Amino acid sequence: MKLGHRLTQLNNMIPTGYTHIWDCCCDHGLLGAALLARQAAPMIHFVDIVPPLMQQLENKLRRFYPLQCPPQWQVHCLDVAQIPLSDYPETPLVIIAGVGGDLMIELVNSLCQQHPHRQIDFLLCPVHHQYELRQQLITLNCRVIDEKLIEENRRFYEILYVSRLTEDTAIATPQLSKPISPVGEQLWQVTSDKQRDIAERYLNKILGHYQKISRSSPQKAEQALQDYQHVSLKA
Numbered sequence: 001m002k003l004g005h006r007l008t009q010l011n012n013m014i015p016t017g018y019t020h021i022w023d024c025c026c027d028h029g030l031l032g033a034a035l036l037a038r039q040a041a042p043m044i045h046f047v048d049i050v051p052p053l054m055q056q057l058e059n060k061l062r063r064f065y066p067l068q069c070p071p072q073w074q075v076h077c078l079d080v081a082q083i084p085l086s087d088y089p090e091t092p093l094v095i096i097a098g099v100g101g102d103l104m105i106e107l108v109n110s111l112c113q114q115h116p117h118r119q120i121d122f123l124l125c126p127v128h129h130q131y132e133l134r135q136q137l138i139t140l141n142c143r144v145i146d147e148k149l150i151e152e153n154r155r156f157y158e159i160l161y162v163s164r165l166t167e168d169t170a171i172a173t174p175q176l177s178k179p180i181s182p183v184g185e186q187l188w189q190v191t192s193d194k195q196r197d198i199a200e201r202y203l204n205k206i207l208g209h210y211q212k213i214s215r216s217s218p219q220k221a222e223q224a225l226q227d228y229q230h231v232s233l234k235a
Contacts, residue, residue: 005152006159007031010097010125013146013161014040018121019090022047024080024107025099029057036065036073041093047076047083081110085118093121101129105136108164112140117166121145124160131206131224133160137180140164144180149187149195149202156202158187183227189234199233 003011011034014021021040023032024047032046046061048054054077061073076083085092094111096104104126111120122142126133137160146161162180188203190196206228213221 003030003034005150006097006125006157007034009148009150009159010095010123011035011038013123013148013159014093014095016040018093019043020045020088020092022083022085022092022094024048024083024094024096026057027053027098029061031095031097032073033061033064036061039072042070042072044073045076045083046073047078047080049077049079051077080107081114083111085111085115085120091119091121093123095123097123097125099127101126101133105129105133108133108140109136112164119166120164122160122162122164124162125157127157130158131182131227134180134182134184137162137164138182142180144178144185147184147186149184149199151198151202156198156205158184182224183231188231191235196233203228203231203233 007030010031014035016039018041020043021032021035022045023029023035026032026046026048029046032044035041035044046054046057048057054075058075061075065073067073080096083094085094096107099107104124108122108124124133142162142164144160144162148159150157150159160180188199190199207225210221210225210228214225
């Protein structure tokens, strides 16, 4: 099945080189299937907590991607916070998309707390609460690898590709030293009229959102509003 614009962008941002990629909250498994098709990693894990969905997905995978030796995929019907990262020594890529930023914060927090000495790379695409998610990623000592702003079906999406570093991994990977911006940095670097239009409309939407909140809860929106008011688009 053809991927939509959002899933295509997620797929394009994932490099080869990971041994284990975890496609979490994977729903129908479209992104993970695309990763399987292009052999993005030796093992693709599909994770969701809804048993009927995961059984359907496993049936489809067995049909279109018959299990080999060694296997190329595995289906896990469990809470994302419980994925067994400790079973694998390599740095994982954990993809979480299609859920709200509040839930995403809980899941990322939980994984980082359970594995305090592991470098964990995340590819995140929240439905909302992007500012709050960024604040938490900063607190968790995450560093930005890449970030994109896209529009699909009249909705805007920020995609954050980040790495949670420990003291040891920070020394070993000095290239991942760029801190996460509270409002994004690469999002506002535009190279076409289309990108500029998307960025301008997204910024206006965010400013309107926090201006509305500030009328009833000034303290809640004050810092976010100030941060976004300082955003300028760059060619």
